[in-house]
Amino acid sequence: MKVTVxxxxxxxxxxxxxxxxxxxxxxxEDGLVVLxxxxxxxxxxxxxxxxxxxxxxxxxTVED
Amino acid sequence: MTDSPMIPAGxxxxxVPGYPMPRAAGCPFDPPPRLRELQAEAPITRVQWxxxxxxxxxxxxxxxxxxxxxxxxxxxxxxxxxxxxxxxMREAHQKHGRPFIRMDDPxxxxxxxxxxxxxxxxxxxALRPAIQAIVDGLIDDMLAGPxxxxxxxxxxxxxxxLVICELLGVPYADHGFFQExxxxxxxxxxxPQQGAEADQRLLGYLDHLIGDKLASPGDDxxxxxxxxxxxxxxxREEAARIGQLLLLAGHDTTANMIALGTLALLQHPDQLAIxxxxxxxxxxxxxVEELLRYLSIVHIGHPRAALEDIEIGGQIIRAGDGMLLPxxxxxxxxxxxxxxxxxxxxRDARRHVAFAFGPHQCLGQNLARxxxxxxxxxxxxxxxxxxxxxxxxxxxxxxxALVYGVHELPVTW
Numbered sequence: 001m002k003v004t005v006x007x008x009x010x011x012x013x014x015x016x017x018x019x020x021x022x023x024x025x026x027x028x029e030d031g032l033v034v035l036x037x038x039x040x041x042x043x044x045x046x047x048x049x050x051x052x053x054x055x056x057x058x059x060x061t062v063e064d
Numbered sequence: 065m066t067d068s069p070m071i072p073a074g075x076x077x078x079x080v081p082g083y084p085m086p087r088a089a090g091c092p093f094d095p096p097p098r099l100r101e102l103q104a105e106a107p108i109t110r111v112q113w114x115x116x117x118x119x120x121x122x123x124x125x126x127x128x129x130x131x132x133x134x135x136x137x138x139x140x141x142x143x144x145x146x147x148x149x150x151x152x153m154r155e156a157h158q159k160h161g162r163p164f165i166r167m168d169d170p171x172x173x174x175x176x177x178x179x180x181x182x183x184x185x186x187x188x189x190a191l192r193p194a195i196q197a198i199v200d201g202l203i204d205d206m207l208a209g210p211x212x213x214x215x216x217x218x219x220x221x222x223x224x225x226l227v228i229c230e231l232l233g234v235p236y237a238d239h240g241f242f243q244e245x246x247x248x249x250x251x252x253x254x255x256p257q258q259g260a261e262a263d264q265r266l267l268g269y270l271d272h273l274i275g276d277k278l279a280s281p282g283d284d285x286x287x288x289x290x291x292x293x294x295x296x297x298x299x300r301e302e303a304a305r306i307g308q309l310l311l312l313a314g315h316d317t318t319a320n321m322i323a324l325g326t327l328a329l330l331q332h333p334d335q336l337a338i339x340x341x342x343x344x345x346x347x348x349x350x351x352v353e354e355l356l357r358y359l360s361i362v363h364i365g366h367p368r369a370a371l372e373d374i375e376i377g378g379q380i381i382r383a384g385d386g387m388l389l390p391x392x393x394x395x396x397x398x399x400x401x402x403x404x405x406x407x408x409x410x411r412d413a414r415r416h417v418a419f420a421f422g423p424h425q426c427l428g429q430n431l432a433r434x435x436x437x438x439x440x441x442x443x444x445x446x447x448x449x450x451x452x453x454x455x456x457x458x459x460x461x462x463x464x465a466l467v468y469g470v471h472e473l474p475v476t477w
Contacts, residue, residue: 011173011423012180014430019414031180054414056425058133 001045002063005033009059016055020047024060033059080118083111083388084364084464092461093328093358094405095392099123103393108379111388119147119386120379121365125397125417127377128389132422136372137387139424141166145369145386149466161301163309165424176427178292179306182231182285188431191230195438198226203446212453215473216323219443221247224318227435228311233277233284241269246315263308270307274300285310314428317361320462320469321432322439325355327459327473328407329444330452335409340444348441351409352433355440357416358407360392363468366420391417392468449477 003023012031016024022044025034040048052060085096102109103123110118122128131137140146141157148154157166164175181187202219213219225243228234234242248262270286277290289306292298298306329336339351365388374381381387395416396404419426426432444450452459453474460471 011176011425012184013425014183014185017185018430026184026186028184029181030177031184050414056133056421057423 001040001042001048003035003038003040003048004061005035006057006059006061007032009057011057011059013056016051016060019051019054020044023048024051080110080112083113083119083121087461087463090457092456092459093324093331093407095360095363095390095396099390099393100396103397108377108381113147113386113388115148115151117145117147117386119145119388120381122377122387122389123393123397124377125394125400128391128394128417129421130376131368131374131387132366132389132417132420132424134374134422135169136370136374137422138168138369138371139166139172139367140168140369141367143369145384147365147367147369147386147388149364149367161305163305165309165313165427169423172423175298175302175306178298179285179289179310179427182288183427183429183431185430188434191227191431192434192438194230195223195227195435196442198230199223199438199442200446202226203443207447212474212476215326215475216319216470217472220319220322220326220473221315223322223435223439224315227318227431228314231284231314231431232273232286232307232310233282234273234286238269242266245269246311249312266311267304267308270304270311271300273307274303310428313426314431316467318432318435320361320467321355321359321436323473324359324361324469325436325440326443326450326475327452327456327470328355328359329440330450331456332407335407336444338409339440340448342441345437345441347409348437349433350412351440352436353413353416354407354409354411355436356418357395357401357413359468360390360395360416360418361468362418362420362466363390363392364388364466365390366424389420391420447477450475451477 010033012026014026016033017026023037023040025036027034049062052062085098087094088097107124107127108120108122111121112118122131141162142154164172202222206213206218225246229239229242245262245266248258249266273286274290274293277287278294281287281290286307289303293300293303368387368389370381370383370385372383395418398404400415419429453476462469462471
């Protein structure tokens, strides 16, 4: 699975961190998304997909 | 956010239904029955607003999410078709300025990003012990007093007020002033003149606070805002207005979730029992999401206007049309939430749009989550015999207010 994020779209809602903290974090200075792992393993696939679904800014793309 | 008298519901001369629509008697937690009919029969339809205009009302979950995230939609409150809740608001926003939640990008994004840092998941999580101490202290006070209290006054309004003091960095000595005036400000429906005066006192206080934080910065939100004033990123007026927005947005909403949520749980004792008996943070977090979905307290609809023609759900919303997107009906869409009228704190309700969706989704949502997790995870354990001191039909509901809830909640134990 391949994950990409768009920090221009990101609004720092933090939904991704709540869904998949192993894969997403937030920058200290403004809360924008930090992608910790662009190729997460299959065991967090459900969480990563939830993060993409919940992101209010549609800033997360997931490819299988 | 004053409320004006709304036009009565029911079909107007032109056959366009009046809006907002009344909730059914005896069903204070459920959305208006007519909204449910519209969701099934005409999910994107025109309604008649108090000023005679006919904005669209969008009732389906998927359509609401699509529109709220669509860059062709404007949240700008000075847009001529923005459906305001009262007369004179467009003019007031034009003349005196408006909070960034009522602007569009890029201006909205510029101002919002100046205050996103204190609301990250990590930063609000770090506030949890302070929030727990506030909640415990208020419950101690309740238990030390007579066994009859208005939960709104004694607890629900006080929790977010003290949390905001903590967040903004309001010194302890000023808590009384801050709580008293923010209460008057929130409750301006009771006396608009008093509310406006309290508003001015708070704005003056916040400006003064920025001055103090410029002189001696601390580890708090207003110190960060003051630093941005110093760096020339924000004007002092913008900074005070941001403080005021955070105060208003985080106070009334959280207070209503606490009081209305407690009332809903008291009406569903099996659900309350689960919360009372669990120590599992995941169970409590799940319950918070379900109560956010079930209650959807920011009701009547997010106001928006179309900047371009948009084809959606078999309708064409034309450029310049106003629209309202009520979360209380989207969050009861049976296509997304099976048995939507059932309060089931065990369900996964994370997809709810109680905090809206798109670039304007609630800035303080993760703080609200932690506050509600602490409250719902503590109150019913500490006061296990908590119950209503009156009957449900005697409880006054805030039908016409911007944020739905109860005016008071007499409880005993």
